[in-house]
Amino acid sequence: MEYKKAHVVSVNEIAPSIYDMLLKAPTISAQAKPGQFICLYSNDSAHLLPRPISICEVFGEHVRLVFRIAGYGTRELSAKKTGDEVTVLGPIGNGYPEIPKDKTVTVVGGGIGIPPMLYLARKLYENGNELNIVLGYRDAGLFLKDAFAGYGKIFVATDDGSVGFHGNVVGLIEAEKLPVETVCACGPMPMLKGLSAYTEANGGTAFISLEERMACGIGACLGCITKTKETDGHSHVRNARICTEGPVFDSKVLDFTGGKR
Amino acid sequence: MNTSVNLAGVTLKNPVLTASGTFGSGMEFSRFVDLNKLGGVVTKGVSVVPWEGNATPRVAETASGMLNAIGLQNPGIDVFLSRDLPFLKPFNTAKIVNVCGHTEEEYLGAVERLNDSIADILEINISCPNVKAGGITFGTDPVMVEKITKAIKNISRKPVFMKLSPNVTDITEIARAAEAGGADGISLINTLMGMKIDIQRRKCLLANKTGGLSGPAIKPVAVRMVYQVSKCVSVPLIGMGGIASAEDAIEFMMAGATAVSVGTANFRNPRVTEEIVSGIETFMRENHIDDIREIIGCVE
Numbered sequence: 001m002e003y004k005k006a007h008v009v010s011v012n013e014i015a016p017s018i019y020d021m022l023l024k025a026p027t028i029s030a031q032a033k034p035g036q037f038i039c040l041y042s043n044d045s046a047h048l049l050p051r052p053i054s055i056c057e058v059f060g061e062h063v064r065l066v067f068r069i070a071g072y073g074t075r076e077l078s079a080k081k082t083g084d085e086v087t088v089l090g091p092i093g094n095g096y097p098e099i100p101k102d103k104t105v106t107v108v109g110g111g112i113g114i115p116p117m118l119y120l121a122r123k124l125y126e127n128g129n130e131l132n133i134v135l136g137y138r139d140a141g142l143f144l145k146d147a148f149a150g151y152g153k154i155f156v157a158t159d160d161g162s163v164g165f166h167g168n169v170v171g172l173i174e175a176e177k178l179p180v181e182t183v184c185a186c187g188p189m190p191m192l193k194g195l196s197a198y199t200e201a202n203g204g205t206a207f208i209s210l211e212e213r214m215a216c217g218i219g220a221c222l223g224c225i226t227k228t229k230e231t232d233g234h235s236h237v238r239n240a241r242i243c244t245e246g247p248v249f250d251s252k253v254l255d256f257t258g259g260k261r
Numbered sequence: 262m263n264t265s266v267n268l269a270g271v272t273l274k275n276p277v278l279t280a281s282g283t284f285g286s287g288m289e290f291s292r293f294v295d296l297n298k299l300g301g302v303v304t305k306g307v308s309v310v311p312w313e314g315n316a317t318p319r320v321a322e323t324a325s326g327m328l329n330a331i332g333l334q335n336p337g338i339d340v341f342l343s344r345d346l347p348f349l350k351p352f353n354t355a356k357i358v359n360v361c362g363h364t365e366e367e368y369l370g371a372v373e374r375l376n377d378s379i380a381d382i383l384e385i386n387i388s389c390p391n392v393k394a395g396g397i398t399f400g401t402d403p404v405m406v407e408k409i410t411k412a413i414k415n416i417s418r419k420p421v422f423m424k425l426s427p428n429v430t431d432i433t434e435i436a437r438a439a440e441a442g443g444a445d446g447i448s449l450i451n452t453l454m455g456m457k458i459d460i461q462r463r464k465c466l467l468a469n470k471t472g473g474l475s476g477p478a479i480k481p482v483a484v485r486m487v488y489q490v491s492k493c494v495s496v497p498l499i500g501m502g503g504i505a506s507a508e509d510a511i512e513f514m515m516a517g518a519t520a521v522s523v524g525t526a527n528f529r530n531p532r533v534t535e536e537i538v539s540g541i542e543t544f545m546r547e548n549h550i551d552d553i554r555e556i557i558g559c560v561e
């Protein structure tokens with residue numbers, strides 16, 4: 001993990017409000033594992049907290065990020081030009097676990113949770129795993145879909161039914177009877193909850209990537225916790241840090257009731 | 262050039278400390294900062310039993326600041342004594358342990374356990390809700406502040422700094438109460454109570470609804486409180502609230518702080534504490550200051 005200035009190589013809008021950014025960050029690209037993320041800092045010190053963004057892909061010395069404009073920080077990033085500098089911290093977090101190559105993996109991305117699944121899908125493909133890739137979108141703006149070509153069988157679900165399966169990714173997985181022995185996913189919380197419940201009910205294991213507001217990004221402030229069923233080894237209470245023990249968790253360890261059991 | 266200062270008998274190699282709760286016990290930041298270069302590490306608030314803290318979201322950004330409602334999550338004094346203090350032991354830096362509690366007995370329980378530890382100083386966070394007094398914070402009532410300070414001083418074999426809440430009408434009244442109770446020093450300020458509303462969802466952004474405001478936004482309030490308190494007590498002060506640069510640290514010292522704690526700024530730059538240490542040296546060189554102690558409380 002390093003805290004450093006990185007150079008912007010390119011920024012492109014690939015769908016309405018969705019941007020594709022390439023950074024030159026050699027240490028991060030050399031260390032990055034699928035499912036890890038980096039923190040980016042605003043140039044304006046009035047916006048002092050880091051913006052966590054998943055690593056979408058790495059190529060040589062470059063790190064690719066794909067993000068949606070959600071507020072000040074992501075808007076500032078979207079306006080960067082080639083050669084600009086941006087301060088980054090990373091790579092951060094545990095990333096997805098290594099999966100034996102004889103296992104078929106169902107890789108699931110929902111909305112702005114799709115980007116990190118690209119690097120994961122490539123790594124699993126290179127590892128020799130057979131993949132079913134399930135991508136859930138709002139509408140026909142199928143950003144990044146074509147980048148998955150060749151890594152496995154691709155399935156698309158859209159909320160508005162304009163392309164592919166009309167409905168959510170869990171509905172698609174059920175309809176297509178896709179295997180859920182091993183599932184890796186990132187997306188909105190309702191999707192992750194539904195997918196975890198379906199996977200667990202069918203005897204499988206779901207590795208899901210969680211989101212939370214962060215302050216330090218390195219495990220010191222305890223801002224980014226998620227509730228766990230058992231006492232966590234670091235915190236000694238039923239809270240794990242998403243930035244350090246996560247962002248990827250086996251859904252079985254999580255307490256989705258938020259501790260209000 | 263002398264950068265060392267004295268806090269109630271404890272010599273710090275320089276006045277730069279970390280603010281409790283923003284730096285853990287230094288473990289995570291030690292990959293970015295050489296802890297040996299800091300005057301001291303002030304650890305995250307520890308209580309006699311583990312605390313789970315609040316629901317999330319626990320943090321929110323605000324203009325030049327942030328709100329937090331971590332809820333004093335901590336692993337409890339047993340883990341702290343067997344894991345965190347041993348981690349800090351080899352570092353040549355002061356170890357200042359921040360303590361929290363819901364009742365007087367809880368504070369005393371933790372303080373007693375720290376008597377035989379390597380802690381150099383205890384910093385007592387009295388901004389915790391007092392369950393026995395219906396959830397009002399200890400630190401807002403001078404009578405309660407004097408009483409709890411006395412009780413802690415009675416059993417503590419370490420110097421005791423009382424950490425004040427700024428959410429009071431007259432900070433000097435609370436500071437005098439801590440001094441009357443026998444405090445060896447005073448830390449200020451803790452966070453200012455605030456709120457942020459998500460206008461799309463028509464809901465508070467923090468799960469706890471309210472949270473503590475910190476960062477550069479609170480610095481002028483903190484400088485003013487350090488100044489006022491320094492004029493009315495004679496014990497040393499640890500000043501904090503929005504310090505992000507050597508210039509900020511010097512401002513607090515001129516207002517009357519003997520040492521300073523750096524909190525929220527660590528989140529924007531994990532190396533900031535070390536940079537502030539060297540920035541203070543540069544300032545001293547450029548301004549022909551031979552001894553940092555010259556500037557403590559130099560503002561009339």
Ligand SMILES: Cc1cc2nc3c(=O)[nH]c(=O)nc-3n(C[C@H](O)[C@H](O)[C@H](O)COP(=O)(O)OP(=O)(O)OC[C@H]3O[C@@H](n4cnc5c(N)ncnc54)[C@H](O)[C@@H]3O)c2cc1C
Pocket residue numbers: 037049050051052053054055066067068069070071072073074075112115116210211212213214247321322
């Ligand atoms: C581990 C992780 C990976 C992520 N990966 C991606 C990604 O690959 N692509 C992408 O588009 N988005 C991703 N996000 C969400 C992204 O962090 C937020 O959209 C972004 O921080 C919003 O910042 P802003 O300044 O534009 O919005 P503002 O609303 O102005 O931000 C205000 C504050 O809230 C925080 N914040 C707001 N929304 C979120 C959120 N959803 N999660 C965490 N913090 C938030 C910001 O970091 C900032 O501190 C990820 C979040 C996490 C936790």
Ligand SMILES: Cc1cc2nc3c(=O)[nH]c(=O)nc-3n(C[C@H](O)[C@H](O)[C@H](O)COP(=O)(O)O)c2cc1C
Pocket residue numbers: 215221280281282283305306329331333359386424450451452474475476477479501502503504522523524525526
């Ligand atoms: C995330 C966070 C956690 C904190 N936890 C504690 C704590 O456990 N005990 C305490 O006395 N103060 C705690 N504080 C308050 C700080 O120590 C400090 O008093 C305050 O943030 C002002 O300084 P700053 O503006 O430099 O952050 C916390 C502050 C933040 C931002």
Ligand code: FES
Pocket residue numbers: 213214215216217218219220221222223224225241242243244
């Ligand atoms: S963001 Fe500080 S602990 Fe995760």
